[in-house]
Amino acid sequence: MVATRTAVVVVGAGPAGLTVANLLRRAGISCVLLEAESRAFIEQRPRAGFIEEWAVRGLEQRGLGEQLVAKAPQHEKFEFRFAGQRHAFRYGDVTGQRHFVYPQQLLVTDLVAQYTDGGGEAVFEVSDVRLHDLTSDSPAVTFTTADGEHRIDCDFIAGCDGARGVTQGYLPPESTVKSHHDYGIGWLALLAEAPPSADGVLFGIHPRGFAAHMARTPTVTRFYLQTAEGETEADWPDERVWRELHARLTVPDGEIIEGRLFEKRILDMHNYVVEPMAHGRLFLAGESAHLVAPIAAKGMNLALHDAFLLAEAFQAHYEGDSSRLAGYSDACLPLVWQYQEFSQWLSDIFHNTAATGENPFAARIAEARMRRLLGSPAAAAAFAELYIGKNADL
Ligand SMILES: Cc1cc2nc3c(=O)[nH]c(=O)nc-3n(C[C@H](O)[C@H](O)[C@H](O)COP(=O)(O)OP(=O)(O)OC[C@H]3O[C@@H](n4cnc5c(N)ncnc54)[C@H](O)[C@@H]3O)c2cc1C
Numbered sequence: 076m077v078a079t080r081t082a083v084v085v086v087g088a089g090p091a092g093l094t095v096a097n098l099l100r101r102a103g104i105s106c107v108l109l110e111a112e113s114r115a116f117i118e119q120r121p122r123a124g125f126i127e128e129w130a131v132r133g134l135e136q137r138g139l140g141e142q143l144v145a146k147a148p149q150h151e152k153f154e155f156r157f158a159g160q161r162h163a164f165r166y167g168d169v170t171g172q173r174h175f176v177y178p179q180q181l182l183v184t185d186l187v188a189q190y191t192d193g194g195g196e197a198v199f200e201v202s203d204v205r206l207h208d209l210t211s212d213s214p215a216v217t218f219t220t221a222d223g224e225h226r227i228d229c230d231f232i233a234g235c236d237g238a239r240g241v242t243q244g245y246l247p248p249e250s251t252v253k254s255h256h257d258y259g260i261g262w263l264a265l266l267a268e269a270p271p272s273a274d275g276v277l278f279g280i281h282p283r284g285f286a287a288h289m290a291r292t293p294t295v296t297r298f299y300l301q302t303a304e305g306e307t308e309a310d311w312p313d314e315r316v317w318r319e320l321h322a323r324l325t326v327p328d329g330e331i332i333e334g335r336l337f338e339k340r341i342l343d344m345h346n347y348v349v350e351p352m353a354h355g356r357l358f359l360a361g362e363s364a365h366l367v368a369p370i371a372a373k374g375m376n377l378a379l380h381d382a383f384l385l386a387e388a389f390q391a392h393y394e395g396d397s398s399r400l401a402g403y404s405d406a407c408l409p410l411v412w413q414y415q416e417f418s419q420w421l422s423d424i425f426h427n428t429a430a431t432g433e434n435p436f437a438a439r440i441a442e443a444r445m446r447r448l449l450g451s452p453a454a455a456a457a458f459a460e461l462y463i464g465k466n467a468d469l
Pocket residue numbers: 086087088089090091092109110111112117121122123124125126179201204235236237238239240241264342360361362363369372373374375376377378
């Protein structure tokens with residue numbers, strides 16, 4: 076067993092872990108970043124794309140957003156396709172803020188490079204990660220690599236290992252509340268080798284079910300299709316995918332452009348939040364602490380919010396003020412719950428019009444919400460602020 080010591084062990088090199096690790100390194104606080112996958116794998120893993128302006132500015136102000144700001148196209152409107160009509164929704168006009176469209180793997184690639192080029196210590200392809208002595212002053216992390224077994228003694232552990240990681244499992248059940256919500260549907264997440272069919276996001280609100288179109292790059296477009304509970308990728312051959320995308324998204328003068336599908340993955344639509352997001356010397360950030368289904372594109376934004384707060388709390392601790400660490404979970408959770416609430420509210424609009432047959436009441440409520448959103452400037456302004464995350468931390 077090789078034993079070393081550092082100030083903070085960061086478990087997981089997603090957006091949350093990489094941001095924490097970069098900010099610690101810049102503050103001169105020693106840390107080691109542990110990642111289960113290879114560097115090449117995480118630099119190619121496609122997931123999120125829409126980053127809210129406050130999060131982009133947060134990265135930029137901390138010296139981590141240069142490539143993103145230089146390269147990412149900006150979006151300030153989307154289109155509802157509802158009842159056979161197009162309804163442009165210009166949230167940028169109302170809020171003065173926009174989304175930056177930057178595939179998550181590019182952000183991860185930038186953050187890994189900044190961390191390692193700056194001398195940051197990262198260990199990839201670790202397995203059997205275990206945490207020890209979390210309520211002592213000197214916790215430890217043990218793990219295995221191809222070279223053998225390792226132990227790192229430290230002051231703190233940042234659990235940033237996402238929804239399938241191990242660190243959440245170290246929160247004691249007797250003092251942790253895990254709230255869970257299951258939407259009872261799936262989304263088929265698709266990536267197509269096709270140019271965008273429109274210059275922004277399209278949300279198809281349709282009795283056959285929800286569908287969405289999101290430009291990613293000039294040659295790649297993401298699509299989503301609402302699926303019934305229990306359906307698998309095998310239930311969705313390409314021909315059915317395109318038939319449903321055309322049916323749910325096409326309007327006059329608004330055709331959908333087809334292309335080779337190179338990702339087809341059912342997402343189980345559910346949310347959870349664990350509270351508090353800390354135990355002893357372990358602090359969770361990002362999806363290890365809270366998952367929000369990608370209905371409103373909020374997950375990575377929340378992961379960055381946690382990461383900013385956690386890195387600053389660690390820094391304050393080493394400067395003699397531990398109150399920020401003590402208040403870390405309470406500082407994160409208001410935005411987490413605002414985004415959970417918004418995603419749930421939006422889900423009712425997106426998904427319930429498909430309930431026409433089995434639940435006409437829910438379908439009519441969803442249609443009433445749509446009409447209010449499209450007809451009332453005040454309702455539209457409130458929606459726009461939450462959609463882009465302006466003043467959302469209430
Ligand atoms: C299809 C899709 C589209 C999305 N679109 C958006 C969007 O547009 N906007 C948005 O804000 N969000 C979006 N999201 C959500 C976003 O991708 C996540 O919220 C984000 O990745 C969370 O970041 P994270 O750092 O918390 O976790 P992750 O990105 O999951 O990173 C966790 C890391 O920990 C590693 N790991 C796991 N277990 C261990 C272990 N035991 N030891 C060491 N390392 C471990 C993992 O390999 C991973 O690299 C989308 C998600 C999906 C699936």
